[in-house]
Amino acid sequence: MSGHEFVAAFDDASGIDSHDDQTNIGEQTIAEMRQIMARYPEPRSALLPMLHLVQSVDGRISDAGVQICAELLGISTAQVNGVATFYTMYKRRPAGKHHVGVCTTTVCAVMGGDVLLDQMKEKLGIDEGETTPDGMFSLERLECNAACDFAPVMMVNWEFMDSMTPEKANALIDNLQAGREVHSTRGAHITSWAEAERVLAGFPDGLADEGPTAGPASLAGLQIAREKGWTAPVPPSPAAVDGGKPNER
Amino acid sequence: MSVDVLTPTLSDNWDQPDAWKIANYVARGGYEAARKAVGMDPDAIIGLVKDSGLRGRGGAGFPTGVKWSFIPQANPNPKYLVINCDESEPGTCKDVPMLMATPHTLVEGVIISSFAVRAHHAFIYVRGEVLHVIRRLQKAVADAYEAGYLGKGIFGTDYDLDVVVHAGAGAYICGEETALLDSLEGRRGQPRLRPPFPAVAGLYASPTVVNNAESIASVPAIVAKGAAWYKTMGTEKSAGSTLYSVSGHVKRPGQYEAPLGTTYRTLLDLAGGIRAGHQLKFFTPGGSSTPILTPDQLDVKLDYEGVAAAGSILGTKALQTFDETVSVVRTTLRWTEFYKHESCGKCTPCREGSWWLVQTLRNIEQGKGQEGDVEKMLDLCDNVSMKSFCTLADGFVANITSSIKYFREEFEAGYHTPAWELFPYEKSVYFPYERERITVSEGAGE
Ligand SMILES: Cc1cc2nc3c(=O)[nH]c(=O)nc-3n(C[C@H](O)[C@H](O)[C@H](O)COP(=O)(O)O)c2cc1C
Ligand code: SF4
Ligand code: FES
Numbered sequence: 001m002s003g004h005e006f007v008a009a010f011d012d013a014s015g016i017d018s019h020d021d022q023t024n025i026g027e028q029t030i031a032e033m034r035q036i037m038a039r040y041p042e043p044r045s046a047l048l049p050m051l052h053l054v055q056s057v058d059g060r061i062s063d064a065g066v067q068i069c070a071e072l073l074g075i076s077t078a079q080v081n082g083v084a085t086f087y088t089m090y091k092r093r094p095a096g097k098h099h100v101g102v103c104t105t106t107v108c109a110v111m112g113g114d115v116l117l118d119q120m121k122e123k124l125g126i127d128e129g130e131t132t133p134d135g136m137f138s139l140e141r142l143e144c145n146a147a148c149d150f151a152p153v154m155m156v157n158w159e160f161m162d163s164m165t166p167e168k169a170n171a172l173i174d175n176l177q178a179g180r181e182v183h184s185t186r187g188a189h190i191t192s193w194a195e196a197e198r199v200l201a202g203f204p205d206g207l208a209d210e211g212p213t214a215g216p217a218s219l220a221g222l223q224i225a226r227e228k229g230w231t232a233p234v235p236p237s238p239a240a241v242d243g244g245k246p247n248e249r
Numbered sequence: 250m251s252v253d254v255l256t257p258t259l260s261d262n263w264d265q266p267d268a269w270k271i272a273n274y275v276a277r278g279g280y281e282a283a284r285k286a287v288g289m290d291p292d293a294i295i296g297l298v299k300d301s302g303l304r305g306r307g308g309a310g311f312p313t314g315v316k317w318s319f320i321p322q323a324n325p326n327p328k329y330l331v332i333n334c335d336e337s338e339p340g341t342c343k344d345v346p347m348l349m350a351t352p353h354t355l356v357e358g359v360i361i362s363s364f365a366v367r368a369h370h371a372f373i374y375v376r377g378e379v380l381h382v383i384r385r386l387q388k389a390v391a392d393a394y395e396a397g398y399l400g401k402g403i404f405g406t407d408y409d410l411d412v413v414v415h416a417g418a419g420a421y422i423c424g425e426e427t428a429l430l431d432s433l434e435g436r437r438g439q440p441r442l443r444p445p446f447p448a449v450a451g452l453y454a455s456p457t458v459v460n461n462a463e464s465i466a467s468v469p470a471i472v473a474k475g476a477a478w479y480k481t482m483g484t485e486k487s488a489g490s491t492l493y494s495v496s497g498h499v500k501r502p503g504q505y506e507a508p509l510g511t512t513y514r515t516l517l518d519l520a521g522g523i524r525a526g527h528q529l530k531f532f533t534p535g536g537s538s539t540p541i542l543t544p545d546q547l548d549v550k551l552d553y554e555g556v557a558a559a560g561s562i563l564g565t566k567a568l569q570t571f572d573e574t575v576s577v578v579r580t581t582l583r584w585t586e587f588y589k590h591e592s593c594g595k596c597t598p599c600r601e602g603s604w605w606l607v608q609t610l611r612n613i614e615q616g617k618g619q620e621g622d623v624e625k626m627l628d629l630c631d632n633v634s635m636k637s638f639c640t641l642a643d644g645f646v647a648n649i650t651s652s653i654k655y656f657r658e659e660f661e662a663g664y665h666t667p668a669w670e671l672f673p674y675e676k677s678v679y680f681p682y683e684r685e686r687i688t689v690s691e692g693a694g695e
Contacts, residue, residue: 040413044434046435082437088420089417105339106583107569145378149494149496150342164680196380199383200416213349214263215346221260221493222255222506225506228254230256232258
């Protein structure tokens with residue numbers, strides 16, 4: 001299927017009855033979708049990253065985005081919708097510039113996550129799953145985000161905000177609201193939810209080198225090992241490693 | 250030979266500045282094992298990994314080398330390697346810090362493992378909600394291509410290997426290996442009927458190895474230092490060094506890399522013990538899908554056999570730790586809510602069972618339970634366990650039945666008293682790393 005044919009189909013699609021048919025998807029995004037498809041032996045594997053790209057451009061899974069993915073992959077819109085509605089990271093309504101998550105799975109909940117979620121609802125004046133009227137923030141209750149040793153954990157645009165406290169959470173929102181530069185505790189400076197979605201689609205933003213190697217909890221054991229001089233055993237002798245040179249250390 | 254209490258192997262470079270950068274990884278001997286491996290006979294690598302005793306770190310503990318040997322090499326289809334970095338089991342938080350600190354250890358493991366199973370295409374499936382991990386993996390893969398460690402004719406051989414970093418989109422069930430494959434094919438992540446197993450018909454119905462990130466990251470050291478060396482750590486049937494993740498009411502939660510078979514008493518001691526003035530009530534040995542254990546079981550050897558003998562599962566070695574302020578009704582409800590939310594909906598016992606169990610547990614939490622609810626839950630669990638399509642359901646059943654086994658009176662108290670009256674929730678709140686601050690550059694932005 002050539003790009004030209006596709007555009008024609010999209011023009012027709014814009015006539016489809018839909019409550020929110022706005023889209024920013026144009027030729028460039030379509031070209032990027034084709035790039036994603038080219039990464040995989042079978043193009044349909046590209047669907048999840050393509051939907052991340054739709055969100056980065058349209059701020060949500062737009063009807064137009066669904067149509068385009070279906071066209072490009074040669075599958076039905078029902079199939080695309082089936083996928084889009086299965087995964088929690090895909091939003092049907094526009095997310096905020098900053099998407100704030102509070103982990104309330106058990107460890108975080110008990111350690112203070114439930115308190116933080118209530119506080120965020122009050123601070124932002126919205127409920128879970130909602131976006132502030134100015135489009136600045138959306139709020140979500142998260143399931144365990146693989147950072148339980150930093151509990152209670154919050155996320156902003158899928159960047160870690162580790163070891164939160166009520167004070168730190170309020171300061172975080174105030175700083176983002178004021179447009180000050182905020183850094184993830186284990187990541188880069190905060191960009192936006194839409195930019196994060198573009199990285200998830202497989203288009204790097206050049207920020208991999210920001211942030212630490214590891215957070216304090218990640219190093220808890222290693223620090224003790226260093227203090228005590230504990231190491232993994234040293235291989236007995238090079239000869240013991242069949243045919244290889246063992247690492248020095 | 251006596252082995253140290255902690256044996257940093259996977260985590261050994263995590264305290265190095267910019268350890269994630271390729272130059273720093275190479276400066277510490279990185280990619281030497283891959284260079285060596287691509288000069289070896291692939292079957293010899295499989296043999297070496299078998300001999301090392303390495304077992305899967307994704308939860309089930311299947312011997313890694315044996316899994317690789319199941320790939321039918323005579324099958325004319327391409328072979329694929331898929332790395333499972335979906336890490337979503339509550340409590341589990343080891344792969345994420347490892348991949349953030351040292352993504353090249355995984356990439357090097359991917360090279361060796363792909364070469365061993367004769368795959369020319371590998372996929373690293375990472376849960377989508379960990380942006381910085383994805384950035385670091387993308388960069389590591391790009392830099393490995395640039396260095397000639399990936400792509401056409403790697404390390405000057407005639408072996409080609411392409412690696413794709415693939416972000417998921419939020420679904421715990423995609424950690425289950427067959428659901429992961431459906432997700433990677435651009436579908437809803439729902440488990441597949443087995444057989445056929447992925448080794449025979451996995452990704453694109455071709456022979457596929459699915460391994461956890463920690464399993465594959467363990468391979469370079471085994472190739473560099475040998476199977477015998479690896480086996481000096483751990484126990485007879487559970488060899489090697491592993492990441493134990495300690496979380497909850499301890500003074501120093503975090504990652505502790507130690508030989509398999511270390512007891513929780515030892516780890517808890519290193520973690521500074523339970524927060525001041527409190528005592529251990531219960532813990533999970535390997536995430537929320539493994540039956541809980543109590544202080545009586547602190548001396549259980551945390552290896553596959555030891556934990557099984559204690560009636561639980563080593564799982565992901567995620568030691569979620571709770572002190573006496575915590576209501577077991579609350580923890581059980583919250584975990585069950587997780588499974589209800591994450592049930593893929595494919596089979597009735599899991600989808601409906603998790604829903605009913607949440608309703609019952611909510612009533613019990615609010616002190617509105619009915620006489621007989623505990624028996625009803627156990628009966629329901631009996632109708633779900635082993636009767637569901639995948640082990641997600643067995644996971645929540647294990648959590649509920651073990652919690653009732655040790656703390657039945659707390660559930661029965663829910664027939665008349667809310668859990669928060671018996672265990673005021675504010676008493677459980679604990680901020681172990683309270684003193685840190687978020688870094689804010691004043692004056693930046695507007
Ligand atoms: C509900 C469910 C979730 C799972 N989540 C993960 C996961 O996040 N990461 C993982 O490596 N294995 C996970 N597994 C286990 C995988 O199915 C599979 O056994 C594992 O990836 C195999 O790798 P290993 O042999 O290296 O452990 C999960 C299993 C189930 C049933
Ligand atoms: S047990 Fe649950 S998660 Fe697994 S297939 Fe059935 S419904 Fe899906
Ligand atoms: S429970 Fe919150 S990160 Fe795991």
